[in-house]
Amino acid sequence: MTAPRPARPEDGLAWITGASSGIGRQVALDLARSGWTVVATARRQGELARLAAEAPQGRIIPAAADVTDAGAVAEAARRVEAETGRPIALAILNAGTYLPDSAAGFDLAAFTAQVSVNLIGTANALAAVMPAMIARRSGQIAIVSSVAGYRGLPRAIAYSATKAALIAMAESLRFDLDRAGVMINLINPGFVKTPLTDRNDFPMPFLMSVEEASRRIVAGLARGRFEVCFPRRFAYILKAMRIVPYAVYFPLVGRGTGRR
Template identity: 45%
Template sequence: MGIFQPLNTPIRDWQGQRVWIVGASSGIGAALARALAARGAWVALSARRREALEEVASACKGETRVEPMDATRPEDFERVRERLLAAWGRLDLVVFNAGTYQPLRAAELTPAVVRGILDTNLLGVMDGVAACVPLFTRQGRGAMALVGSVAGYGGLPKATVYGPGKAALINFAETLYLDLAPVGVSVFLVSPGFVATPLTAQNDFAMPALMSPDAAAEAMLAGFARGDFEIHFPRRFTLVLKLLRFLPRRFYFALIHRLTGL
């Protein structure tokens, strides 16, 4: 692969592409489903709440399937995978977007809260990937997109559990890429900044460069079209956070305290 070649196989033509979105009931997942359906993709929508999924499906054009599941149950991934293969014959892209968020300071940590967040945000993604890797390696093609967060770039106040889980996803995606790219399977890491969703509505601070879910979905589609490994947005915000990681810890901690007031 040349130095300027895309790291992943670019996805530009969505007509007839079979896409399974886990975490499609609201926010980025719902917006992505609408955008993909409008471009001719076949879209399967998964999340816990059937009613919310059916509402999203009603706004999508073309072939759309509602497949409720719980991302903390590994057997649910296998069940829905088999249902989709029986209906469609193959999968082309799986988007792991299910996630939860609770603002927490260190003094608010409890074992139950820690496990509740990581079961969905980290272990649920790993379980889903485990269910899909054999399929994609057998096909010799396909793609997976892991939706992380810029909170995984470095320690941030109130992201005491959320941030470490997303940092682990960054490492996981990089490791998957090393194993799967040689066998023709694409791995995309999606790192959004602040997006206006029910989860971020819990924040009690000003969120810089806040995006709409529709804008986030379009940024993801642009990244898929380029074949990027990491799709991060909005770049005016994410690039600043990436640069902050080069600062000595003393300056990083002081700047984060000053910028957040926390």
């Protein structure tokens, strides 16, 4: 049994969902500049066309789709594979959204929308590439979760729930994919300056630039460690919070975030 290894440009295409903005956009550009041909998926076709124009000629192929539509996302991936005659060797499942929430203003529609994009959307994209990778016994899949998935955080009722689910999903997949020759990675960023966080009206400790975040992701994926998390100090503080008892966790995080 050969152990899974990180994908390389000669193995096939890289595919990134959520490539029209923020982290996904920067990772698409960085991969394209380092020799990958990148399939870029998101809903906004205009943004994908602008992204393709910024990359070296032909290195980014727009493939617009809504990740909540399982058929559309599978079709987008298949179409590019057929057109190029190359398989998707690296899939970065990054599309996601965050809508700050609270118990008093609990909005079921907003909750459902976040579950649909962050969790079901990731599963839809996974279903589009995983069977072929298993059949080939090669490939690499990265799931973009968040340090907000380590524990339930304030103002993240839906977001923390979806990101915790993605962490569990990646951990569970690892047991099977390890034996199937397919590498699975879990990416857990802290705060990164993107249009998603530009909307936040609360302090964001250790806020990182999108360029630095992308560098960490691209390097981490090439190294092939299961989890890529950053900024280290912030991630380790939040990891430590996973093992502190509730009697300590709630007052500590509540005071630190002004929720107590």
